[in-house]
């Protein structure tokens with residue numbers, strides 16, 4: 023266990039053990055907190071630590087703030103400087119994850135928009151090991167994904183994850199690793215903290231951004247990398263039964279990277295182990311985050 027972690031809270035660098043927010047805060051009571059999970063990867067060649075797609079994460083954080091009615095306490099470039107400062111203060115040697123949250127502190131209600139606060143907390147987290155990767159067992163949840171006219175999944179709001187929690191608890195009780203959500207129209211949506219791709223006859227298929235999903239940065243990255251690898255990419259409405267007939271399935275997200283799925287409900291996907299195209303895409307993803315793809319140098323922000 024890491025003993026000492028320096029985070030940013032209430033405008034200063036503080037030890038995470040002494041970092042406090044209000045017990046009566048709307049963030050604690052109602053999940054009134056928008057956040058981003060960001061990764062920084064160390065280049066195996068140069069040893070430099072680079073944040074992956076920082077601008078896109080910050081833009082999404084600002085979109086979340088705007089939709090939920092928060093005024094971010096910092097602008098984009100101030101936030102970027104704070105993130106760099108916090109990471110440097112911890113002097114990590116490995117790859118890391120960085121959690122950034124804008125939330126309502128104080129003692130108000132779910133209607134409150136102040137006092138607004140921010141934390142930035144880095145956590146050691148290594149990239150996945152392709153050689154150790156196992157395919158997960160998933161089930162289609164009987165819980166329906168939240169929708170744009172109720173609790174928009176496009177907003178990365180803490181409270182949204184309670185929908186994920188119900189589905190996750192059910193999947194675990196059924197002996198699965200994770201659930202897959204259908205949207206209210208019965209079509210494929212996403213998983214609890216990751217989007218989903220199917221591979222069928224060499225085509226890469228994923229639900230639309232309007233299929234009750236978070237507008238995932240990894241999803242967009244995979245679409246670009248898949249296209250460059252010569253795969254045909256289809257962003258479209260996807261039926262549940264297409265899952266069962268897929269050659270390969272993987273989840274994708276900043277934390278999940280690319281996570282293979284080897285079974286959905288009673289149906290084995292391929293031979294039940296991580297698929298060849300999934301692994302090739304993950305290898306390319308690791309090349310991108312490590313700064314080995316010259317054409318995507320702009321995806322990296324050096325610390």
Ligand code: PMP
Pocket residue numbers: 059212213214215216217235236237238239240241274275276277
């Ligand atoms: N969907 C949900 C609900 C998520 O929480 C995440 C993780 N942020 C994703 C999808 C994947 O998004 P991203 O690739 O931007 O991390």
